[in-house]
Structure formats: C-alpha cells, structure tokens
Amino acid sequence: xxxxxxxxxxxxxxxxxxxxxxxxxxxxxxxxxxxxxxxxxxxxxxxxxxxxxxxxxxxxxxxxxxxxxxxxxxxxxxxxxxxxxxxxxxxxxxxxxxxxxxxxxxxxxxxxxxxxxxxxxxxxxxxxxxxxxxxxxxxxxxxxxxxxxxxxxxxxxxxxxxxxxxxxxxxxxxxxxxxxxxxxxxxxxxxxxxxxxxxxxxxxxxxxxxxxxxxxxxxxxxxxxxxxxxxxxxxxxxxxxxxxxxxxxxxxxxxxxxxxxxxxxxxxxxxxxxxxxxxxxxxxxxxxxxxxxxxxxxxxxxxxxxxxxxxxxxxxxxxxxxxxxxxxxxxxxxxxxxxxxxxxxxxxxxxxxxxxxxxxxxxxxxxxxxxxxxxxxxxxxxxxxxxxx
Amino acid sequence: xxxxxxxxxxxxxxxxxxxxxxxxxxxxxxxxxxxxxxxxxxxxxxxxxxxxxxxxxxxxxxxxxxxxxxxxxxxxxxxxxxxxxxxxxxxxxxxxxxxxxxxxxxxxxxxxxxxxxxxxxxxxxxxxxxxxxxxxxxxxxxxxxxxxxxxxxxxxxxxxxxxxxxxxxxxxxxxxxxxxxxxxxxxxxxxxxxxxxxxxxxxxxxxxxxxxxxxxxxxxxxxxxxxxxxxxxxxxxxxxxxxxxxxxxxxxxxxxxxxxxxxxxxxxxxxxxxxxxxxxxxxxxxxxxxxxxxxxxxxxxxxxxxxx
Numbered sequence: 001x002x003x004x005x006x007x008x009x010x011x012x013x014x015x016x017x018x019x020x021x022x023x024x025x026x027x028x029x030x031x032x033x034x035x036x037x038x039x040x041x042x043x044x045x046x047x048x049x050x051x052x053x054x055x056x057x058x059x060x061x062x063x064x065x066x067x068x069x070x071x072x073x074x075x076x077x078x079x080x081x082x083x084x085x086x087x088x089x090x091x092x093x094x095x096x097x098x099x100x101x102x103x104x105x106x107x108x109x110x111x112x113x114x115x116x117x118x119x120x121x122x123x124x125x126x127x128x129x130x131x132x133x134x135x136x137x138x139x140x141x142x143x144x145x146x147x148x149x150x151x152x153x154x155x156x157x158x159x160x161x162x163x164x165x166x167x168x169x170x171x172x173x174x175x176x177x178x179x180x181x182x183x184x185x186x187x188x189x190x191x192x193x194x195x196x197x198x199x200x201x202x203x204x205x206x207x208x209x210x211x212x213x214x215x216x217x218x219x220x221x222x223x224x225x226x227x228x229x230x231x232x233x234x235x236x237x238x239x240x241x242x243x244x245x246x247x248x249x250x251x252x253x254x255x256x257x258x259x260x261x262x263x264x265x266x267x268x269x270x271x272x273x274x275x276x277x278x279x280x281x282x283x284x285x286x287x288x289x290x291x292x293x294x295x296x297x298x299x300x301x302x303x304x305x306x307x308x309x310x311x312x313x314x315x316x317x318x319x320x321x322x323x324x325x326x327x328x329x330x331x332x333x334x335x336x337x338x339x340x341x342x343x344x345x346x347x348x349x350x351x352x353x354x355x356x357x358x359x360x361x362x363x364x365x366x367x368x369x370x371x372x373x374x375x376x377x378x379x380x381x382x383x384x385x386x387x388x389x
Numbered sequence: 390x391x392x393x394x395x396x397x398x399x400x401x402x403x404x405x406x407x408x409x410x411x412x413x414x415x416x417x418x419x420x421x422x423x424x425x426x427x428x429x430x431x432x433x434x435x436x437x438x439x440x441x442x443x444x445x446x447x448x449x450x451x452x453x454x455x456x457x458x459x460x461x462x463x464x465x466x467x468x469x470x471x472x473x474x475x476x477x478x479x480x481x482x483x484x485x486x487x488x489x490x491x492x493x494x495x496x497x498x499x500x501x502x503x504x505x506x507x508x509x510x511x512x513x514x515x516x517x518x519x520x521x522x523x524x525x526x527x528x529x530x531x532x533x534x535x536x537x538x539x540x541x542x543x544x545x546x547x548x549x550x551x552x553x554x555x556x557x558x559x560x561x562x563x564x565x566x567x568x569x570x571x572x573x574x575x576x577x578x579x580x581x582x583x584x585x586x587x588x589x590x591x592x593x594x595x596x597x598x599x600x601x602x603x604x605x606x607x608x609x610x611x612x613x614x615x616x617x618x619x620x621x622x623x624x625x626x627x628x629x630x631x632x633x634x635x636x637x638x639x640x641x642x643x644x645x646x647x648x649x650x651x652x653x654x655x656x657x658x659x660x661x662x663x664x665x666x667x668x669x670x671x672x673x674x675x676x677x678x679x680x681x682x683x684x685x686x687x688x689x690x691x692x693x694x695x696x697x
Contacts, residue, residue: 107479155669163676168425168479169619170672173665176612184658304487311480345607348491352429356466356484359476 030366039319041365042312045357046326053330053350070333080332085224086290088328090115090299092227093282094306095313095320096234097149097275101167102310103238103247104271110156110171111279112303113178114149118280119287120182121148123294126205127190134208141209141284142226149280150273152178157272161265167272175303182296190294202294211289223289228321230281234274235317247271279303301347305331308351311358396640396647397526401534404639406431406597408537410617411624411631412544413589416582418621419548420575421561421688424467424586425482428614429489431594434459436493438595439605442505449510452533452595459591460584462489468583472576478690490608497605504604533596537635540589541628548628557582561686593617612665613642619668623675626685634671641667 057066074080094111101108108114122141129137152174159165183200186192190202211222238244250257250267257264286298309327313319334347410427417424424430437458442451466485470476512532548554559567560575567573598609616638624630645660647653653660 155673159669159673159676163673165672165676166622169615169622170669172615173612173619173668176665177662180658180661183661184656187658188656307483308487311483345494346491348487349495350491352466352484352486352488352491355480355487356470359480359484360470360474363474363476 026369026371028367028369031368032366038314038362038365041361042314042358045361046312046354049350049353049357050330052353070336073336074329074332083335084325084328084332087331088324089223089227089289090282090286090302091305091309091324091327092231092320093278093285094302095309095324096231096306096317097279097282097303098306098310099275099313099315099317099320100234100238100247100278101268101271101275103315104250104268106160106268106272107168108153108171108272108275109168109307110153110174110276110303111282111306112299112301113171113175114152114276114279115283115286115299115303116178116182117152117283118145118147118149118277119283119294119298120178120185121145121151121280122284122287123185123190123202123205126209127203130206132206132208134210134212137206137209138211138288141288142281145280145282145284145287146277147280149276149278149283151276152280153272153276157269157276160272161269179296182294186294186296192293200296204293205288209288210292211285223285226281226285230278231317231321234278238317243267243270279306300331304348305351308354311355392647392650394526396643398530399643399646400640401530401636402601402639403642404636405530405534405537406593406601407613407617407620407638408541408631408635409533409589409593409596410614411620411635412537412540412628413586413593414617415621415624415626415628415631416544416557416589417586418626418689419561419686420557420579420582421564421686421691422467422471422579422583422586423478423482423690424463424485424583425479425618426467426485426489426614427590427617428610428612429486429493430459430463430587430590431597431610431614431617432489432493432608433462434591434594435598435609436497436500436594436605437591438599439500439503439505440496442599443500443503446506448505448599451505451599452592455595455599456588456592459589459594460587463583463587463590464580467587468580472579472583486614494607497607500605502604502606505599531596531600533592533600538632541632544628558686561688564688590614616642616664616668619672622685623671625675625679637671638664638667 054067057070074084094115097111097114098108121144125140125144126137129140132140153171156165156167156170156174159170160167186200186202192201192203211226213222238247246257246262246267249260249262250264254264257267282302283298286302287294291298305327309320309323313323330350331347410431414424414427434455438448438451438455440451441454442448445451463485466488467481470481470484471478510532511529512535546554548558556567556571556573557578559571560573560578564575568575593613594610597613598605602609617635620631620634620638623634641664644663645657648655648657648660
C-alpha cells in the first residue's frame with residue numbers, strides 16, 4: 001500500500017490536470033470512518049458483488065430476460081414472497097449467532113453445527129413426547145433448540161475462555177462432526193422407513209408440533225414472528241443492558257475491559273452461548289416451520305450464510321434484518337435459476353465475494369479525497385497518524 | 390499384519406495433502422499472515438488438478454497446474470487485499486474459503502465423479518523397495534509423498550540456520566522493526582510466501598483429488614484445510630512437528646475404512662467424526678500443555694502498520 005503522501009502526490013497531478021484553480025491540490029487522507037460512511041461503502045460492496053453475480057447469470061443462463069424472470073417470480077407472485085419469508089426466518093438467527101460473539105471479538109463459525117444441534121435436540125424432544133399437546137411441544141422444542149445450540153458451542157467456549165484455543169477452528173470442526181452425528185440418527189434410530197431411494201431423512205414430527213400459520217399476507221409461519229421477536233430482544237439487550245455494555249467494553253480490547261473491571265472470561269462465555277442458542281432456535285424454526293422432519297439439507301448452508309450477513313451488518317441489529325432480507329432475495333433468486341442449471345453451491349462464490357468486498361470497502365471507507373490549499377502539506381503529514389490501525 | 394501395512398500406507402497417503410497444506414500455511418504464518426482459507430485453496434487446486442489430468446491424461450501435469458492455480462488464486466484473493474490494500478486477514482481468509490468452495494464446484498460440476506484414468510508416478514526408494522514389509526510401509530509412494538516428507542526438514546533448516554530464515558521470522562515477529570530497522574522487504578517476502586502457501590495448498594488439493602481420491606467430487610476436501618490449520622497450531626510453528634500431526638490425522642481420516650475392513654462394532658458415522666473431534670481434542674490438549682505460551686509469531690494476524 002502506498003503511503004498517504006504518495007497517494008496524495010499521485011492525485012495531485014490528476015487534480016492539476018483536471019479541474020479547479022491550479023493552486024489547489026488533491027490529497028488522500030485517512031481518518032476515522034463515520035458509521036454512515038462505513039454503511040454506505042458496505043452497500044456499494046454488496047451492490048458490486050450482486051452486479052458480478054447478475055452479470056454471470058446473464059452470461060451463463062441462456063434464457064432471455066433471466067433477471068426480469070427472477071425478479072418477477074420472487075417479488076410479484078404470492079408463492080415467491082412466501083418463499084422469501086420462509087428463507088429469511090432462520091437467517092435472522094444465524095446472522096445474530098455470528099454477530100453477538102463478534103461484538104466481543106470472537107468468530108463463531110459454528111452456526112451451521114449449532115443450527116443442526118438445536119434441530120436435533122428439538123426432534124429428540126418431539127419424538128420423546130409424541131402425544132403431548134401442541135403448545136407444550138412447540139415451546140419445549142424451541143427451548144430444546146436453544147439448549148442444543150448452546151451445548152454445541154460449549155466445548156469451543158470452554159476451550160476459548162480457559163485455554164485461549166482459536167475458536168474459528170474449533171467451532172468449524174464441530175460443524176463437520178454434526179454432519180456425521182445427524183447422519184447416524186437419520187440412517188439409524190429415526191430413519192423414515194418409506195423414504196424414496198437413497199434419501200436420508202427422519203420420520204415426520206407429530207402434527208401438533210408444527211408451527212401454526214399466522215394469517216398475515218396469506219400465510220406467514222409464526223416462526224418469522226419468533227425470529228423477529230428474538231432479533232428485537234437481542235437489539236434491546238445490546239443497546240440498553242449491562243450485558244450489552246460489557247460486550248462492547250470487551251470488544252474494544254482486553255486491557256480496556258480489565259481496566260473497567262469487566263470479566264472478559266464471563267462475557268466471552270456468555271456471548272458464545274447466546275450465539276449458539278440463537279442458531280439452535282434457527283434450526284428449530286426451520287424444522288417445525290418448514291420441513292417438519294430432520295434432513296441433512298435442513299440448513300441449506302444457513303449457518304455459513306450467517307457469517308456473511310453478520311459481517312455486512314457490521315455491529316447493527318437493524319443491519320442484520322436488512323442483510324437477512326437481502327440475502328433471502330438472493331437465495332430465492334438462486335432457487336429460481338436452479339431450474340436453469342445454476343448449482344446451489346454457486347451461492348458460496350457470492351458469499352465469498354461479499355466478504356472480500358466488504359473488507360475492502362471497510363479499508364476504502366477510511367480514505368477521503370480532500371482538496372487543500374496549495375502548499376498545505378498539513379493534511380498529508382497529519383494523515384498517517386495511526387495508519388493500518 | 391497385512392491390514393496394518395495397508396492402513397499405515399493409506400494413512401501416510403491420506404496425511405500427505407494435510408502435510409503439504411500445513412507446511413505452506415506454516416510458512417505464511419511465519420511471516421505473520423494467517424490464511425484461514427486453505428480449504429478453498431485446496432479445492433481450487435483439486436479441481437484444476439482433476440480437470441487438467443482428465444484433459445491431458447497426464448497426472449503430473451495436473452498436479453503442477455493445481456499448484457500453480459493455487460498460487461495464482463491465493464495471490465489474487467488473499468495477497469491483493471491483505472498486502473496490497475491493508476485489509477484485516479480473517480475476512481479475506483473467509484473469502485478464499487467460500488469463493489473456492491463455490492468456484493471449484495462450478496468448474497468441477499461437469500467432471501463430477503469421473504475417475505482419473507492414470508495414476509501419478511509411484512517412486513520406489515532404491516534398496517528399500519526390495520525388502521518385504523519395509524517396502525509396503527515406506528518404500529512405495531507417489532512422488533508428492535516424499536516431497537511432503539522432505540520439505541519440513543529443509544524448511545526447519547532454512548528457518549533456523551540461514552539468514553533468509555531469520556529474516557522471515559523477524560517479519561513475523563515485528564514487521565515494523567524488520568522493515569525500518571533491518572531493511573527487510575516485508576511486503577515483498579510476504580507476497581512471495583503467500584505464493585508459496587498457494588503453491589503447496591494447491592498441490593495438496595490436486596494431490597488429494599488426483600492421487601488419493603482419484604476423482605473430483607463436491608467438497609472433496611471435507612474440512613482438510615481446517616485440519617491443516619490445526620496441524621500448524623499443534624506443531625507449535627515448527628515444521629518437522631507438522632509431519633507427525635499430518636500423519637496422525639491422515640490415520641484418523643481413513644479410520645472409517647479400517648473399521649469397515651475389520652468389521653468393528655462401531656457405526657461408521659462415529660468413525661467419520663474422528664478427524665474433526667481429534668482436531669478439537671489436539672488443540673485443547675496442546676493449549677493445556679503449553680498453557681497458551683505458544684511459539685506463534687507475535688505479529689500473526691495483525692494488520693501491517695505502515696510507515697508514513
């Protein structure tokens with residue numbers, strides 16, 4: 001990377017050739033980016049990544065007006081909109097599952113595994129009490145989901161708090177463990193006897209455990225209400241509670257936390273457990289609100305998508321909602337074009353591009369081209385201050 | 390006895406991609422760069438290796454192209470943002486992982502489950518390949534196995550005993566001092582070793598798909614890139630200890646095959662978990678034993694501060 005001075009120097013010649021009185025110069029300075037500015041640049045990043053995806057789509061799928069088709073199917077039809085809501089529901093929770101620990105400076109990459117652990121424990125609960133009344137089953141499954149998700153992150157949490165073991169690797173490894181764990185139950189004890197061919201899936205959940213439909217806009221499942229409620233609750237806790245304050249303090253640095261008398265260990269532990277529990281509830285919502293049986297494809301990579309959403313949302317809970325809805329649109333578009341032979345794995349390219357562009361945007365947001373009076377080296381020398389943070 | 394020999398040889402073979410990837414990652418981490426996207430890197434190497442091998446019929450060319458593709462991929466998707474623009478290191482790492490996951494599938498889709506016809510050159514170690522038992526254990530492997538085994542020794546010597554190695558460690562410990570104090574080209578060497586990381590990670594992926602598995606399949610790496618990260622941490626950033634870690638995980642990766650062959654009364658799904666459970670266990674055990682005072686380069690993962 002070039003220093004601010006050389007960047008400024010490079011831009012100066014441009015400025016001199018271009019506009020304005022010859023006495024004025026252009027310079028690039030680095031400064032703290034405001035919240036709005038960071039947001040703006042992240043949005044530009046999202047738009048750029050989407051533009052790349054759209055360009056690829058148009059080039060690879062030989063259907064006239066494919067973009068229009070995708071947009072019409074998604075937004076202008078009732079099933080399209082409903083599908084959008086179904087898709088967005090678990091996104092809120094897996095995004096929060098990453099965002100809550102990220103506030104404290106931890107990467108929870110295990111959302112996928114916690115999602116399945118929650119769904120698994122909820123399935124176990126429902127199969128254990130197949131004749132219980134619906135309300136009891138649903139509440140019990142949601143609690144089981146939270147417990148399962150939290151349980152699945154317990155080992156990485158303990159390893160992090162007591163031994164400072166890198167949580168990225170441990171949480172990710174447990175995602176891979178859960179794949180085999182679920183496969184064991186789906187091919188063994190919970191196997192659905194009448195499943196077609198080699199399909200691996202569990203028996204169906206008792207009917208009364210299905211999340212009831214709430215009749216808004218034709219048929220939203222009540223899972224969305226749970227997801228939005230939990231998102232709002234997390235937003236409130238983060239903003240107004242002591243817990244939220246503590247996580248902000250720890251997030252701004254271990255030394256700061258020690259100085260402020262905040263227990264780093266307890267805050268780290270709690271944020272990971274809450275993250276795991278949220279992802280687990282996400283698994284239950286998908287299970288009891290959409291598929292009604294445990295399958296290996298239950299998450300459809302929702303846990304991994306949560307990483308991208310959390311990063312793009314920054315520290316904001318509103319951002320999580322915005323990004324979840326946006327990603328739901330992308331995913332639903334992906335489902336539309338899958339008919340035309342675009343694989344669902346392709347969405348990972350988009351996630352990757354989003355993450356790369358977001359991180360580049362974050363750097364770019366710190367730079368600003370300013371005009372300064374001729375000979376005023378002041379801004380340039382003042383700029384480098386804390387370059388690279 | 391025969392089962393043991395087969396298992397041992399298969400473990401070495403399965404451990405070799407881990408060893409190559411871990412060695413490359415160790416070099417990048419030595420100069421302070423934490424690339425958590427090895428998984429995506431290996432996938433790009435794997436798909437390139439298989440596609441080239443299927444089109445040319447030459448597995449050696451496939452391995453070479455896999456390595457080169459890995460280097461090119463990592464330089465564009467990791468070195469460019471991290472070294473070129475000064476972004477943080479975790480997010481581009483995720484980017485490398487996810488783009489690799491999606492892009493490799495996109496490229497490999499039409500080659501799905503097409504078996505690679507020719508095998509890579511198996512090298513018999515002169516002398517050893519005549520002795521029974523010994524021949525099966527150590528004497529007959531495709532050439533990348535020997536390369537992967539020898540490389541850590543060479544690197545340990547380089548890092549410990551040469552001026553260049555000491556410079557690299559200085560970059561990883563304190564890039565500012567290395568740059569301004571000792572006049573070492575921090576960004577140049579970091580770029581070079583990201584390239585080397587890419588070469589070895591790409592070769593690891595190509596070796597896995599072309600030689601070990603023999604075909605391209607979705608997500609053929611199945612978390613091996615992250616296991617390689619665990620191997621690096623377990624090694625304490627000492628190249629030769631990567632050898633032990635990689636072969637142990639190689640053994641865990643094929644445990645389900647052994648269990649099947651010996652008809653163990655354990656569901657294979659539980660054996661499939663073992664490499665990942667093992668990775669978590671080994672990280673915890675290592676941290677408990679070293680009490681967190683690892684030999685990690687001090688500037689690992691830190692953004693490069695720039696002189697004004």
